[in-house]
Amino acid sequence: MKTIFDYQSQGQAGQIDSYVLLSNSPRRKELLQFLAPEIQSVEVDERRIEEQFMAEFAADDFLTRAAKTCCEISKAKSDLPLEPGKLYISADTIVVADDRIFNKPLDLAEAEAMLRSYFGKIHQVVTSVCLRTADSLDVFYTVAEIDFVDYYPALEEPIQTYIHDKQPLDKAGAYGIQELDPRFVAGISGDIHTIIGLPVAEVSRRIFSTKALENSRAL
Template identity: 70%
Template structure:
């Protein structure tokens, strides 16, 4: 399974003196701490963008369709007044299961339904990233596949405890991988940090690794 896919790119990345993370996510802020980013929260109508681009890409397979839509959400977050000398990073994470997009649950009941639905099968997590300056754009997405164990009654208390204690309402798909009971996940295919919310190694390589001729 290819786990990193380019979506759109133009221009050449030149020197920057400041990084701006266009996200209030504490997880992304921690993952990018090595860049000491300035934090600037942005609001976009994610559901309107999702509805539009899921229609635009209707002929694609569901995973590709949703992933490209996710990229457009990341791009939209960076559509602000850009300043010279600053690199802007925006990202979006979606969970895909049974050819549906699982966004943040509206309540704890929906969160529990989402979480229980993963057992005994595979689902995907996609994180899109937009790297942008006044003269440069690089948008890509990373994919990870998670295989959950078959459900058994001994996991019931762990499921209920997670929903009760771990605040799943602010998380796409109703969970944060770093908080899950380790008994839930049988295998992860792809980068763990894609699931957490930012494929950091890929971001760093695109910013700092020497370019091959």
């Protein structure tokens, strides 16, 4: 299963002195703590972007349409004045199930409906990442598949506990994989950090492989 897809690349990053995470997500901040990034909050109209690009990419299959749209949302988050020497990191995560995009639920009833819909099926989580400097752009996305077990009555209590105790309203698709009862998930294909919200291994590889290549060219 292919899990990493390039979307757009241009320019060269050049010298990077510091990092800026364009997100208030505590999960992404924790995953990127090895970079000690500055945190900067950004707001974009994600639903407007989603509507525009889902229509623009209508010729693609649904998962590809959704993933490309996710990339456009990540790009939009980095559309701001860029300081030289800084690498800006933005990301977006969506859940795709039954040819639908599941964003953050509006209320607990919608969160419960989302969670229940996963049982007995495989669904996908897409995280897009935009790595941007004043001189370069690198946008990619990763895909992971999650296989939920078939529902059975003994799962009802942990379902209700999750809905009411784990704050599903701030999570795409109404769940955080690290918080789910382990009885829910039969298997995962791909990088679990895609599901958590940032494919750290691929982010690090792209940042530091590029640095190594540029350093070798300078010798």
